[in-house]
Amino acid sequence: MATEIQFTGITELLAALERLAPDLAAAAVTQEKAIATQTVEAIRAGYPLVTGTLRNSVQIQKQGSTTPVRPFTQIAVTAPYATLVEFGMARTAPRPVFIPAIRRAREALVKDVVEKIRQQGLTVTGA
Amino acid sequence: MSDAGLVDAVVMEVLANDATLTALCPDGVFWGRAPAGATRFVITALFDHTERPALARDTLYETTVYLVKAVILDSSKTPSRTAAARIHTLLHGVDLDLTAAGYVAMDCRRMERVAYPEIDPANAATWHHSGGQYALVSYPV
Numbered sequence: 001m002a003t004e005i006q007f008t009g010i011t012e013l014l015a016a017l018e019r020l021a022p023d024l025a026a027a028a029v030t031q032e033k034a035i036a037t038q039t040v041e042a043i044r045a046g047y048p049l050v051t052g053t054l055r056n057s058v059q060i061q062k063q064g065s066t067t068p069v070r071p072f073t074q075i076a077v078t079a080p081y082a083t084l085v086e087f088g089m090a091r092t093a094p095r096p097v098f099i100p101a102i103r104r105a106r107e108a109l110v111k112d113v114v115e116k117i118r119q120q121g122l123t124v125t126g127a
Numbered sequence: 128m129s130d131a132g133l134v135d136a137v138v139m140e141v142l143a144n145d146a147t148l149t150a151l152c153p154d155g156v157f158w159g160r161a162p163a164g165a166t167r168f169v170i171t172a173l174f175d176h177t178e179r180p181a182l183a184r185d186t187l188y189e190t191t192v193y194l195v196k197a198v199i200l201d202s203s204k205t206p207s208r209t210a211a212a213r214i215h216t217l218l219h220g221v222d223l224d225l226t227a228a229g230y231v232a233m234d235c236r237r238m239e240r241v242a243y244p245e246i247d248p249a250n251a252a253t254w255h256h257s258g259g260q261y262a263l264v265s266y267p268v
Contacts, residue, residue: 084245088160089245096173
């Protein structure tokens, strides 16, 4: 006698997942911009103000993506001595601003995306 | 009584008490900045710190990110790279004893490497900085 297992609702689940991704991407883009703007402001405020070059070199760079469900934004500090400020020089102490701010921004975005997935009625674990 | 500042001290002691690292960086291990005249040393600095709160006023765990790097005045980056490898051996994946600070270590690992040269504006000599960002996860007891 053959054993048959029948799954129901798979088609509906796949359809829901397909709908979820574009919605999430659109929501993530908006949130990403907001977090990036806040992060840039925090980085600028954290940097020492001498000539203003370092603060002014903090930029948001929107990156291209090959798929609509992978939006991403890059925050760059183009002043050539940014590394020396962040990690310190032989005679000056490190001044960690950029890396902690970016870490918090990433955490905030992940937290927000997870929340949006949960709002769709899905369960997220390990986040 | 837990004291996060003493956790910093434990990390520095681990580095300062190692004979191999001392031989590579004989001027010592310093917090933030080395004294004038030092040319081969280790810098430890607080890079980031986050706490995961628990119920009431308890803390579930804390994550402290330290910048730990060897700074060596040398035309070659090899000495600082060698010292960075020793730092890695002393910290990465090591179960640190934080009893003196009133903490228990859960994990210590390198998150990212750090390696860059610095040209001294005074004499155009090269300082090599090598090490990493080490995340220490611990909880107070």
